[in-house]
Amino acid sequence: IKLHYFAYRSRGHPIKLLLKNAKVPYEDVLLEFPDWMKGKKAEYEFGVLPVLEMEGKQFSQTRAILRLLGRKYGYYPKDELQAYEVDCLMDAFDDWLHTVAYKYFIDRIFQGKTKEEVEPNFPLVIDTINKIIQNSIASLEGRLTNSGSKYLVGNSLTIGDFMFHTFAGSFTSLNTIFNEDWNCDNFDKAPKTKALYERLTEEFQGILEEIGLKDAIIQYQIKQTVLKILMKQ
Amino acid sequence: KDMSIKLHYFPLRGRGHPIRLLLKHAKVAYEEVIVVFPDWFKVKWEYEFGVLPVLEMEGKQFSQMRAILRLLGKRHGYYPADEMEAYEVDCLMDAMDDWLMSVAMKYVVPKQFLKKPKEEWEKSLPAINDSINKMLTNLEGRMTKSGSKYLVGDKITIADFVFLTYAGSYTSLNPVFNADWNFDNFKDFPKLKEFYDR
Numbered sequence: 001i002k003l004h005y006f007a008y009r010s011r012g013h014p015i016k017l018l019l020k021n022a023k024v025p026y027e028d029v030l031l032e033f034p035d036w037m038k039g040k041k042a043e044y045e046f047g048v049l050p051v052l053e054m055e056g057k058q059f060s061q062t063r064a065i066l067r068l069l070g071r072k073y074g075y076y077p078k079d080e081l082q083a084y085e086v087d088c089l090m091d092a093f094d095d096w097l098h099t100v101a102y103k104y105f106i107d108r109i110f111q112g113k114t115k116e117e118v119e120p121n122f123p124l125v126i127d128t129i130n131k132i133i134q135n136s137i138a139s140l141e142g143r144l145t146n147s148g149s150k151y152l153v154g155n156s157l158t159i160g161d162f163m164f165h166t167f168a169g170s171f172t173s174l175n176t177i178f179n180e181d182w183n184c185d186n187f188d189k190a191p192k193t194k195a196l197y198e199r200l201t202e203e204f205q206g207i208l209e210e211i212g213l214k215d216a217i218i219q220y221q222i223k224q225t226v227l228k229i230l231m232k233q
Numbered sequence: 234k235d236m237s238i239k240l241h242y243f244p245l246r247g248r249g250h251p252i253r254l255l256l257k258h259a260k261v262a263y264e265e266v267i268v269v270f271p272d273w274f275k276v277k278w279e280y281e282f283g284v285l286p287v288l289e290m291e292g293k294q295f296s297q298m299r300a301i302l303r304l305l306g307k308r309h310g311y312y313p314a315d316e317m318e319a320y321e322v323d324c325l326m327d328a329m330d331d332w333l334m335s336v337a338m339k340y341v342v343p344k345q346f347l348k349k350p351k352e353e354w355e356k357s358l359p360a361i362n363d364s365i366n367k368m369l370t371n372l373e374g375r376m377t378k379s380g381s382k383y384l385v386g387d388k389i390t391i392a393d394f395v396f397l398t399y400a401g402s403y404t405s406l407n408p409v410f411n412a413d414w415n416f417d418n419f420k421d422f423p424k425l426k427e428f429y430d431r
Contacts, residue, residue, distance in 0.1 A: 046328045048328075060328070061323065061327040064320055064326075064327055065320075067319070067320065068317075068320040080304055080307045083303070083304070084301075087303055088295070088296055091297040092296070132283065139281050
């Protein structure tokens with residue numbers, strides 16, 4: 001089994017969390033962005049990552065892969081209403097990525113723009129991002145309060161938890177890099193949601209260390225800075 | 234408590250239409266709650282995730298088109314029991330949503346919502362056309378290979394409802410787009426065109 005993705009968390013990470021939790025061995029195939037833009041993209045079925053190579057075939061689309069593996073290894077509810085809850089929340093989390101990534105992440109992290117360079121757009125961007133994140137977190141908090149469940153949905157780990165942990169850690173104020181710019185607490189009114197995040201972090205501790213991408217975003221930024229310096233020389 | 238089924242969406246096809254197609258095909262009675270654009274920003278955050286479509290059913294709110302389609306699909310027989318076929322349906326729906334997003338963001342939003350002049354969105358058309366072609370090539374290939382009458386397996390699935398909606402709205406099959414694009418997305422894809430017409 002090979003997982004093709006870039007060297008940061010985002011959409012590849014929930015799949016890694018699942019495979020590690022299920023103790024299924026796999027290999028990382030790490031792609032570099034310049035290679036991707038130069039033509040590697042065309043080698044993949046839909047021109048998107050992550051792609052899972054398994055049983056001699058290519059599988060695309062994060063949530064479709066998570067659902068397939070989830071059914072296989074017991075991380076996807078059999079009950080259709082619980083399955084709906086997981087599906088709905090995963091789609092909402094992916095919206096975070098779209099919003100935060102396309103309005104902020106790409107400028108700030110990919111293109112390495114400084115806070116000063118992006119700051120003029122900031123108030124509107126941060127306002128939009130915050131509304132969406134706050135709203136989802138409020139919904140999540142409501143669900144967790146009503147259900148009293150131990151995990152995101154139900155009382156055992158699901159693919160929703162893998163996705164929640166990845167995205168909450170990267171695309172909210174829990175990400176210390178973002179918090180430098182945002183200086184707000186997305187979870188100040190969501191104690192149960194925060195507690196879920198912390199509980200999952202504890203449960204995944206060994207796995208996160210194995211995956212070893214805790215500082216991927218920082219590594220990437222450092223690499224970009226070095227690249228910029230080298231290109232100027 | 235009101236237990237009738239209500240579909241909340243804008244007055245267009247977009248992400249609401251596949252759900253409409255499913256409910257009509259399954260002969261399930263439902264009501265349309267049309268949200269017009271001037272009202273949208275007033276009511277946006279009354280909906281759970283601030284997005285439409287939302288399906289009101291059994292006294293509850295259900296959000297996210299694909300999650301709703303999967304639930305209704307399981308209940309009414311439009312979602313495969315086989316996990317590989319289910320994966321195919323999921324994967325195609327996500328890929329088709331990428332297609333919608335690129336056409337919507339680069340063309341529909343600037344042209345129809347923000348009313349920007351042609352010069353501003355015209356240059357996106359080649360790239361959009363390229364991504365549509367890639368999508369259609371993939372789908373045509375699948376249908377040719379499987380020899381099936383439908384996108385996945387041999388009966389209608391939620392992927393077919395999504396394809397029918399998006400093909401009708403976001404390709405040259407849409408006469409509004411064709412006025413700007415003036416070409417045929419389906420000229421190389423006879424199987425898909427035949428499938429769509431059927």
